[in-house]
Amino acid sequence: MLTAALVAAVGVAGAQPSLKEEALALLNLEMPELAEVKALHSEGRVEEAAEALLAYYKARTHITTPDIPDPAAVRIAPNEQKWADEALEHTFFVHYGYQPSFNYGEDIDWRYWPVKDNELRWQLHRHKWFTPMGKAYRTSGDEKYAIEWTKQYVDWIRKNPLVKIDKEEYEISNESTIKADAENARFAWRPLEVSHRLEDQTLQFQLFICSPAFTAEFLCEFLVNYHRHAEHILENYSAKGNHLLFQAQRMLYAGTFFPEFRRAEVWRQSGVEVLNREVAVQVFDDGGHFELCPHYHLATINIFYEALQVATLNGFKEAFPKEYIDALERMIVFYANICFPDYENPCFSDAKVATKGEVIKNYRSWLDVFGDNEFIRYMASDGQQGALPDYKSQGYLTAGFFVFRSGWGNDAVQMVVKAGPKGEWHCQPDNGTFELWYNGHRLMSDSGSYIYAGDAEVMKWRNWFRQTAVHNTLSLNGENLQTTESKTLLWQPEGDVQVLVTENPSYEGLTHRRTVFFVEEKWFVIVDEAVGDAEGIVNLNYQLPVGEVSVAKEAMRCATLNDFESNLTLQCFAPKGAYTTEAEGWFSDKYKSKVERKRVSFDVAKKSTDKAVRYITVIVPHKEAQNGPKIDAKFIGKGYSPNGVGVQVKVDGKSRKLKVEF
Ligand code: MG
Numbered sequence: 001m002l003t004a005a006l007v008a009a010v011g012v013a014g015a016q017p018s019l020k021e022e023a024l025a026l027l028n029l030e031m032p033e034l035a036e037v038k039a040l041h042s043e044g045r046v047e048e049a050a051e052a053l054l055a056y057y058k059a060r061t062h063i064t065t066p067d068i069p070d071p072a073a074v075r076i077a078p079n080e081q082k083w084a085d086e087a088l089e090h091t092f093f094v095h096y097g098y099q100p101s102f103n104y105g106e107d108i109d110w111r112y113w114p115v116k117d118n119e120l121r122w123q124l125h126r127h128k129w130f131t132p133m134g135k136a137y138r139t140s141g142d143e144k145y146a147i148e149w150t151k152q153y154v155d156w157i158r159k160n161p162l163v164k165i166d167k168e169e170y171e172i173s174n175e176s177t178i179k180a181d182a183e184n185a186r187f188a189w190r191p192l193e194v195s196h197r198l199e200d201q202t203l204q205f206q207l208f209i210c211s212p213a214f215t216a217e218f219l220c221e222f223l224v225n226y227h228r229h230a231e232h233i234l235e236n237y238s239a240k241g242n243h244l245l246f247q248a249q250r251m252l253y254a255g256t257f258f259p260e261f262r263r264a265e266v267w268r269q270s271g272v273e274v275l276n277r278e279v280a281v282q283v284f285d286d287g288g289h290f291e292l293c294p295h296y297h298l299a300t301i302n303i304f305y306e307a308l309q310v311a312t313l314n315g316f317k318e319a320f321p322k323e324y325i326d327a328l329e330r331m332i333v334f335y336a337n338i339c340f341p342d343y344e345n346p347c348f349s350d351a352k353v354a355t356k357g358e359v360i361k362n363y364r365s366w367l368d369v370f371g372d373n374e375f376i377r378y379m380a381s382d383g384q385q386g387a388l389p390d391y392k393s394q395g396y397l398t399a400g401f402f403v404f405r406s407g408w409g410n411d412a413v414q415m416v417v418k419a420g421p422k423g424e425w426h427c428q429p430d431n432g433t434f435e436l437w438y439n440g441h442r443l444m445s446d447s448g449s450y451i452y453a454g455d456a457e458v459m460k461w462r463n464w465f466r467q468t469a470v471h472n473t474l475s476l477n478g479e480n481l482q483t484t485e486s487k488t489l490l491w492q493p494e495g496d497v498q499v500l501v502t503e504n505p506s507y508e509g510l511t512h513r514r515t516v517f518f519v520e521e522k523w524f525v526i527v528d529e530a531v532g533d534a535e536g537i538v539n540l541n542y543q544l545p546v547g548e549v550s551v552a553k554e555a556m557r558c559a560t561l562n563d564f565e566s567n568l569t570l571q572c573f574a575p576k577g578a579y580t581t582e583a584e585g586w587f588s589d590k591y592k593s594k595v596e597r598k599r600v601s602f603d604v605a606k607k608s609t610d611k612a613v614r615y616i617t618v619i620v621p622h623k624e625a626q627n628g629p630k631i632d633a634k635f636i637g638k639g640y641s642p643n644g645v646g647v648q649v650k651v652d653g654k655s656r657k658l659k660v661e662f
Contacts, residue, residue, distance in 0.1 A: 097592030134207025248274035287330030288399020292423030293349030448588035509534030569628030
């Protein structure tokens with residue numbers, strides 16, 4: 001039997017008058033705007049006080065949100081209309097990765113979990129179809145959307161109590177309902193999901209407030225529920241990472257949007273404090289975000305930016321000092337640099353690809369604050385205004401992102417190398433990996449991430465996409481890197497031969513040093529040296545482009561056969577005894593979506609007495625599918641040196657010596 005102290009079951013208030021009392025008690029009735037509510041309340045006329053409160057909110061116009069500046073002028077996209085209509089039948093749009101959407105039953109089963117992917121269960125509680133229902137309501141004027149939304153909103157409250165129960169009690173408890181509620185609360189009340197609702201419900205509030213279905217009684221349900229949300233986050237902020245940022249930004253949102261709550265200022269302040277603190281923790285001095293994932297980098301920019309916008313619109317811009325705004329600007333410039341000419345980001349770590357249209361919208365919005373930055377203006381206008389920076393290649397040494405580029409146009413050659421410190425949760429063990437773009441196409445790309453977390457089947461795929469061997473880097477026995485802490489030994493981003501030398505202490509007894517030469521701004525030579533007394537099979541892994549690719553195993557030569565003018569030839573010069581292995585390869589740029597492709601590794605057995613295993617890979621982008629260049633390459637000098645490296649490379653008869661010392 002559980003004690004009341006251990007179970008903080010936050011149910012729904014009993015009789016209706018007490019719900020209204022409860023809601024009114026949460027508000028600061030001393031505010032001049034609520035004078036009438038206060039007067040009625042003090043006379044014990046609770047029903048009328050609630051009606052007065054509703055009238056106040058229906059007329060309220062002085063609080064502004066950036067998402068919906070004018071609810072009456074809102075528009076709806078075709079997919080939002082579809083989600084709104086399907087939601088009337090309880091078919092809920094939860095996740096792009098699970099389409100068509102599942103139906104949750106006539107009597108909604110909020111615990112239905114058809115595929116045991118945690119995201120599917122968590123994201124149900126983000127109610128992504130609610131705001132589309134609000135838009136459908138506003139654009140059509142059809143009350144059915146408002147009536148259904150209020151029903152679903154209350155149904156969710158009834159069926160998803162916030163049950164907190166400690167682990168020990170949970171294990172010994174025989175109370176199956178409470179156990180099930182507690183289990184469910186882990187999904188329904190995960191602070192990230194709560195924060196989503198906290199922000200989105202301000203939109204829904206604006207869209208539906210004019211409906212007759214938005215009654216005083218519903219308003220009180222809404223306010224009590226909303227208050228519970230904000231207090232829950234306040235007590236359960238995530239320890240770090242993007243979740244914490246999302247939560248803080250939305251607390252700021254909650255405190256700003258509902259200043260009538262007694263606790264509003266506490267919420268708002270907590271958001272401001274967390275964001276100001278975390279901008280210094282999570283954003284490196286070069287503008288990189290510490291999860292080392294382009295997708296979360298972009299999301300983080302938008303979190304910081306939205307908080308700043310809400311503060312600006314509502315008169316407390318000074319809450320965010322210059323350091324905050326400068327860090328945000330560095331993050332944007334970082335992102336612009338690592339993306340390809342089509343605005344798409346590399347798929348490193350847990351990144352998905354954001355489309356050009358989506359990203360340009362972001363740049364346009366950022367101009368409100370960074371209108372003086374010519375590069376941001378250039379990106380926002382698709383090159384019609386503003387100016388490009390006065391550099392081409394650019395390195396971010398703290399975050400470990402290095403961009404080689406021949407130019408900024410579609411026809412450029414661009415390589416983005418990832419070789420940084422140990423990243424946070426969304427980062428993968430991939431130090432030294434890269435993506436390559438040439439003449440309008442991304443030729444070599446990261447495998448992506450495909451899926452996050454869940455049951456064994458889900459985890460099998462998550463682990464497949466995370467593994468070191470499905471990156472363009474070196475591994476030992478196909479195992480994941482034990483240490484991910486790259487050091488930059490040399491970065492030379494200008495001239496006829498540009499160079500990066502980066503080193504990662506990948507395994508116990510095996511350090512991987514990778515030297516990348518960008519020659520004549522046209523082609524690349526990658527020198528990989530695996531040094532130490534480790535024994536095993538060393539693998540130099542390459543993920544080949546999606547599409548037709550020829551692999552000559554003996555010659556260790558791979559060439560794309562694209563019928564568009566973007567191809568490459570990759571040829572490896574490996575140590576004696578090395579052989580080519582072909583293995584399962586995949587590419588994913590969206591959640592739960594993947595395309596098969598080829599993967600090769602150039603493998604060689606290393607004994608503990610072999611000081612180093614050394615490879616040279618030459619990658620030449622070219623337009624035609626056939627007739628790739630004749631390539632030859634060899635090392636200069638006698639074996640591995642800790643202070644430099646030199647190679648002689650011949651491409652189509654033209655020989656070049658490439659040498660660096662560091
Ligand atoms: Mg990856």
